Amino acid sequence: MKVLLTGSTGYIGRRLKQKLLNDENIELSLLVRNKKSVSSLNKNIKIIEGDTFNKDSLREALKNIEIAYYLIHSLSNENYKDLDKISAQNFLEIANECGVKRIIYLGELGVKNENTSEHLLSRIETGEILSSNKNIQTIWLRAGVIIGSGSASFEIIRNLVEKLPIMTTPKWVDTKAQPISVNDVLSYLHNSLYLDAERSLIVDVGSEQLSYKNMMLKTAKVLGLKRYLITFPFMSINLSSYWLNLFTPVNFKVAKALIEGLKSEVIIQNDNAKKYFPNTIPISYEDAVKNAIKEIENNQVISRWNDKGDGVWEKNPQNEISKAIFIDRRELDISNLDTSKVYQSFISIGGENGWFDFDFLWEIRGIIDKLVGGVGLKRGRRSQCDLRISDCLDFWKVVDLKENERLLLYAQMKLPGEAWLEFKIKDNKLIQSAYFYPRGVFGRLYWYSLVPLHYFIFNNMIKSIVKKAKNITS
Secondary structure, eight states: OOOEEOOSHHHHHHHHHHHHTTOTOOOEEEEEOOOGGOOOOOTOOOOEETTTTTTHHHHHTTTTTEEEEEEOOTSSTHHHHHHHHHHHHHHHHHHHHTTTEEEEEHHHHHHSSTTTTHHHHHHHHHHHHHHHTTTTTEEEEOOOOOEEOOOOHHHHHHHHHHOOOOEOGGGGGEEEEEOEEHHHHHHHHHHGGGGGOOEEEEEESSSOOEEEHHHHHHHHHHOOOEEEEEETTTTOOOHHHHHHHHHSSSSSSHHHHHHHHHSSSSSSOOHHHHHTTTTTTOOOHHHHHHHHHHHHHHTTOOOOTTTSSSSSSOHHHHHHHTTTTTEEEEEOOTTTTTHHHHHHHHEEEEEEEEOSHHHHHHHEEEHHHHHOOOOTTTTBBSSOOOOTOOOTTEEEEEEEEEEEEEEEEEESSSOOOEEEEEEEEEETTTEEEEEEEOHHHHHHHHHHHHHHHHHHHHHHHHHHHHHHHHHOOO
16 A cells, blocks of 8 residues: 655654554555654665655656555744644645555544634644645544643643642633544544545544643542642633743744634544544543653653644754854864764753753743743653754753764744754864844844854864863763
8 A cells, every 4th residue: 555644754744654663564654744754664664755746746646556644734933723724635646646645644624614713724724725626535533632651731730730730721621522642643543544434524533521620630640649729710822822832842932723623622523433443442541641740751742742843843944043143163073082072062952951051041042032932941852862853951952963073053032033052073073053044123232242152162162072071971
């Protein structure tokens, strides 16, 4: 069976890719914007570079494909509703042209009414477009709150529960939802390949009905914490969004989209999951939380909600750096060191591992970033042991990574310009470079105001990287 997977660098897509690779009955193809963003390349996978806005690359990707997964969403863009429509229409058109038999789409639970958020409405409209051609069968799976290590919903709930013994909450915490374990979602997606059905289907999936308040209290129970929630019905969407922005890893934009979606219930509207997938029985919410926590504790987080964000890592980083006006560069001789240990030292930076001494300055910068609607430092790292291209690292994004040679980070904090931080091993030297491309006069003033701090931070950073490399024993 020839299968195409789109969205393979996203939260669900990256996990589904691993599941599909273990299925010997399929030949897997991936449509990605940049081959470097695909981890664990396999010789049996066909990789096509392109996107759903390029019909030529779509034709190449969908040629001879029998079943195609559509796991694409443009939420990171301002005009995501329009982009989602164009993307779905292009995909359906070329899929029909190429003779695709089945499209499998993962949308969200919810119905159209006066309270439907723009985000949810876009997901519904995408499903309607993909289901509109009678020549192609569409299996439209709809899930609500997905619980798993690295999922946006779980990271929000976990962060709130862990950090706030007493929470003042808006009235949306009483909204009903039907959460589901990420592993159950993957099971439905995988089994949809073999589904015996002749017509298009909408399949709503989820476990027990719970309010968001119940979810937080159950999460606290699993974590062994006692928490109290006090509801304030007058808390606005903006105020709630700022609240999430400050205390959880999500930025204001994502927080607002999620909060707006909580105005209406997201519960199952049909029994097709039981009818067509009788062997998939969703686990309980508490068990899903336990599984997520276990993955985090064992450093086995396969993907995170922010793996696929604004797509900046899909650009050519070398061309982007070339436009930088300001550069702070430090070099140290490492001829007496094992380069692999130096590499291991600098790729361990950030998250719980810290930023080598001046962590309090990074914390202050992260707090400021959160206050102005940025991502801050709360995203941390997916893993404290390794990195891959597209990983988030506090308020940076990994845009290039070459083993024992280079790490390039792109700044995602709020800035009057663009910034990169690079670590490179070349000619027996460790070269550490901070690049900045300012926007206007304020951007230049911003850089010059930080020059004194940069002297201490970056000078100490490169020395600490080398010092840590010397202490690595294996």
